[in-house]
Amino acid sequence: MADNGKQHPPHRGDMTGAKALWATLANHGISTVFGYPGGAIMPVYDALTFYPEVRHVLTRHEQGAAHAAEGWAKATGEIGVCMATSGPGATNLVTGLADAMLDSVPLLAITGNVASHLMGTDAFQEADITGITLPITKHNYVVRDVEDLPRIVAEAIRIARSGRPGPVLVDIPKDIQLAAFHGEIPAPHARPEAPAPSPESIERALELLRGAKKPVIMAGGGSLDASAEITSLARAWDIPVITTLMGLGAFPSSDPLWLGMPGMHGSVAANRAISEADVLLGIGLRFDDRVTGRVNGFAPNAAIIHVELDAAEIGKIIRTHVPVRGDARQAAQLLVEGAQPTPRPEWKAQIEEWKSRTVTPETYGAGYAVKAVVDRLRPDDILSSDVGQHQMLAAQLARFEKPRRWINSGGLGTMGFGLPAAIGAGMAEPGVRSVVIAGDGGFQMTAQELATLKMYDVRNVKICIINNSFLGMVRQWQELFHEKRYSEVWLGDSNPDFIKLADAYDVPGYRATTAEELPAAIDAWLSDPKSALLEVVVPHEHGVFPMVPAGAALYEMIETEPVRSPDLSAQMQDAAEEASEA
Amino acid sequence: MTEVRDHLLSILVRDEPRVLTRITALFGRRGYNIKSLSVGSTEHPGVSRMTIVVSGDRGVVEQAIRQLEKLHDVIKIIDHSLEKYVDRELVLVKVAITPESRVEVRQIAEDFRSRIVDVGRHALTFEVTGDEGKITAFIEQMRPFGILETMRTGRIALTRGSNADIPTHVYHEGETQALQPTLEVQPREERARHVPNLF
Numbered sequence: 013m014a015d016n017g018k019q020h021p022p023h024r025g026d027m028t029g030a031k032a033l034w035a036t037l038a039n040h041g042i043s044t045v046f047g048y049p050g051g052a053i054m055p056v057y058d059a060l061t062f063y064p065e066v067r068h069v070l071t072r073h074e075q076g077a078a079h080a081a082e083g084w085a086k087a088t089g090e091i092g093v094c095m096a097t098s099g100p101g102a103t104n105l106v107t108g109l110a111d112a113m114l115d116s117v118p119l120l121a122i123t124g125n126v127a128s129h130l131m132g133t134d135a136f137q138e139a140d141i142t143g144i145t146l147p148i149t150k151h152n153y154v155v156r157d158v159e160d161l162p163r164i165v166a167e168a169i170r171i172a173r174s175g176r177p178g179p180v181l182v183d184i185p186k187d188i189q190l191a192a193f194h195g196e197i198p199a200p201h202a203r204p205e206a207p208a209p210s211p212e213s214i215e216r217a218l219e220l221l222r223g224a225k226k227p228v229i230m231a232g233g234g235s236l237d238a239s240a241e242i243t244s245l246a247r248a249w250d251i252p253v254i255t256t257l258m259g260l261g262a263f264p265s266s267d268p269l270w271l272g273m274p275g276m277h278g279s280v281a282a283n284r285a286i287s288e289a290d291v292l293l294g295i296g297l298r299f300d301d302r303v304t305g306r307v308n309g310f311a312p313n314a315a316i317i318h319v320e321l322d323a324a325e326i327g328k329i330i331r332t333h334v335p336v337r338g339d340a341r342q343a344a345q346l347l348v349e350g351a352q353p354t355p356r357p358e359w360k361a362q363i364e365e366w367k368s369r370t371v372t373p374e375t376y377g378a379g380y381a382v383k384a385v386v387d388r389l390r391p392d393d394i395l396s397s398d399v400g401q402h403q404m405l406a407a408q409l410a411r412f413e414k415p416r417r418w419i420n421s422g423g424l425g426t427m428g429f430g431l432p433a434a435i436g437a438g439m440a441e442p443g444v445r446s447v448v449i450a451g452d453g454g455f456q457m458t459a460q461e462l463a464t465l466k467m468y469d470v471r472n473v474k475i476c477i478i479n480n481s482f483l484g485m486v487r488q489w490q491e492l493f494h495e496k497r498y499s500e501v502w503l504g505d506s507n508p509d510f511i512k513l514a515d516a517y518d519v520p521g522y523r524a525t526t527a528e529e530l531p532a533a534i535d536a537w538l539s540d541p542k543s544a545l546l547e548v549v550v551p552h553e554h555g556v557f558p559m560v561p562a563g564a565a566l567y568e569m570i571e572t573e574p575v576r577s578p579d580l581s582a583q584m585q586d587a588a589e590e591a592s593e594a
Numbered sequence: 595m596t597e598v599r600d601h602l603l604s605i606l607v608r609d610e611p612r613v614l615t616r617i618t619a620l621f622g623r624r625g626y627n628i629k630s631l632s633v634g635s636t637e638h639p640g641v642s643r644m645t646i647v648v649s650g651d652r653g654v655v656e657q658a659i660r661q662l663e664k665l666h667d668v669i670k671i672i673d674h675s676l677e678k679y680v681d682r683e684l685v686l687v688k689v690a691i692t693p694e695s696r697v698e699v700r701q702i703a704e705d706f707r708s709r710i711v712d713v714g715r716h717a718l719t720f721e722v723t724g725d726e727g728k729i730t731a732f733i734e735q736m737r738p739f740g741i742l743e744t745m746r747t748g749r750i751a752l753t754r755g756s757n758a759d760i761p762t763h764v765y766h767e768g769e770t771q772a773l774q775p776t777l778e779v780q781p782r783e784e785r786a787r788h789v790p791n792l793f
Binding site for chain 1 (some may be wrong): 611612615616619620623653655660661663664665666667786
């Protein structure tokens with residue numbers, strides 16, 4: 013947070029609750045709020061006109077506001093703020109809040125509500141949003157006295173940012189927004205120090221590492237801000253590093269020690285190394301089921317060291333032998349200091365052999381297109397993705413040299429996340445290209461946010477739609493596990509002309525339909541001075557491999573795409589067309 | 595896996611709206627079974643105390659405690675299974691009586707140091723306090739006469755000795771300290787198993 017130390021004057025004319033809210037946000041260095049007005053938050057929007065230092069970004073849907081705030085937060089590591097009215101406005105934030113909860117994103121959501129005396133009466137546009145968001149927020153509040161409002165907002169920001177970050181919602185009834193406020197606007201809380209790991213736990217971790225013959229480091233989303241320390245740690249001990257979907261960028265991809273991503277669509281090297289490791293050092297992660305595969309087959313030979321800030325995550329899924337509770341940076345630093353690198357030539361040779369089994373998409377398809385795009389990115393570019401096959405392909409194929417350049421919906425897997433998140437990230441770092449890869453399905457869930465691009469003349473958002481006319485990931489599962497019954501996954505007949513759709517919002521559009529057209533289309537798209545859209549039309553049947561089937565152990569992974577019968581593509585299309593006709 | 599048994603937890607919480615919902619929703623969402631729940635105020639204004647009996651193995655209870663400790667409203671959690679404690683429950687029991695059984699019923703109640711709180715022509719209502727064993731025994735003794743209604747408050751507990759449970763500064767700024775897990779390094783069951791070469 014840009015804590016510039018500038019104190020907002022405590023009073024600006026007649027201070028209302030609404031003005032006190034903006035003054036508190038401004039005092040906390042909040043420069044941008046994504047939101048959508050409505051009846052029960054009108055006093056706040058009215059007061060906004062007195063606070064030009066805070067920029068409000070009008071999205072076209074509250075879900076877009078929440079994801080844009082997430083994109084902002086994921087790119088910068090600072091808190092994102094979104095805002096909505098009561099009832100339907102507030103419930104439209106819910107998906108974004110759940111997404112932020114699962115991915116530990118610091119988020120402040122402000123909602124208006126009906127006047128206090130109407131709350132609980134089923135009033136117009138009333139919803140019990142604190143009740144609704146109880147399980148998907150770190151904490152939430154209803155402001156019942158205007159004098160508490162700035163204190164509560166300051167506390168909400170502190171809770172969202174401290175410890176394991178997460179979303180916090182503050183619900184403000186309309187009469188509280190209008191009430192006269194007489195108190196002081198609080199200064200920001202100091203960011204609390206993360207707890208230091210205990211020396212005993214570090215000593216036990218060092219002992220295990222010293223004796224390890226086949227060690228591996230696994231870094232998750234909680235390790236992004238410890239990137240430098242983890243890089244030193246891996247190099248000092250000469251231990252290979254796996255970065256989870258959420259941890260991509262925590263360790264430079266160009267380093268020979270990097271093994272890629274683990275889990276369901278992880279690399280051969282990562283999953284194989286986990287399966288054979290004798291010591292696994294997990295840092296800032298929660299052993300999500302998409303990472304572990306079948307739990308009792310996860311790292312079956314390894315003693316687990318788990319460095320984690322959130323004590324509830326230690327031992328929740330995977331039995332931990334050495335829990336190290338505390339800050340990832342400090343823990344990694346302490347482990348560097350005790351480093352005793354031992355040569356492990358056999359382990360290194362084995363790792364090299366696994367790494368050589370990287371799958372490179374060679375024929376034109378979704379993977380080929382994603383690779384062509386991500387190969388063209390610069391290290392500073394922010395890459396966002398929507399959810400589906402293209403997301404897993406991007407995670408497999410993109411290379412990140414530093415953290416907070418990869419933004420996607422990991423835990424919740426929210427389709428529609430990509431475009432608004434890329435807008436939020438692009439607004440947070442206007443000098444940086446914000447590239448988003450989406451599928452034809454997910455893009456249409458929040459496609460209206462093209463209007464936000466147009467309205468604010470955002471120039472650095474580059475949208476790539478990988479169009480295979482299918483809900484590709486569902487189709488892949490139907491192909492593998494439902495005997496190719498392609499139930500309700502064909503979009504092809506009803507997809508819009510994406511170029512025309514972009515054009516309707518003054519966003520330049522480019523299209524490629526073959527491998528030959530692709531390079532020129534990418535160049536034109538990326539070099540366009542405005543935000544632009546690229547549609548890559550790819551064959552329908554491409555899958556994402558390697559893949560660990562749900563319920564299988566990591567060592568049961570399918571490495572390469574099964575060989576298809578030549579007429580499969582036609583069969584699939586017939587089946588889908590039949591289904592759509594029926 | 596360790597054995598499944600009842601764990602008695604005392605949870606000190608800020609006395610604010612929705613706290614009860616927050617706590618019970620957490621138990622509900624994560625599938626922990628609440629066997630008994632009682633809530634009351636404490637000697638500190640703004641602090642309530644809940645006693646929750648949850649059944650599960652040690653892993654389940656440790657996970658429940660750590661999840662609870664993350665809640666902003668939770669000030670402190672005491673797992674009574676880790677120390678000596680006193681616990682009580684209050685029960686109202688309405689027992690059917692006849693002219694013949696009246697004396698015997700009253701005698702049993704006296705043996706249990708139970709008080710009569712209501713006298714009807716065909717029923718007596720008793721108040722019994724005690725630990726779970728005593729209450730169960732009382733109810734079993736009365737059952738043959740015909741129990742018309744019972745109401746139990748749920749168990750409540752305090753640690754033995756003179757330790758003070760509530761921190762002086764309730765509205766402190768820091769995070770609550772979660773338990774430090776203490777697992778020994780040991781081979782896991784799967785550890786001996788060879789990883790099949792399926793790659």
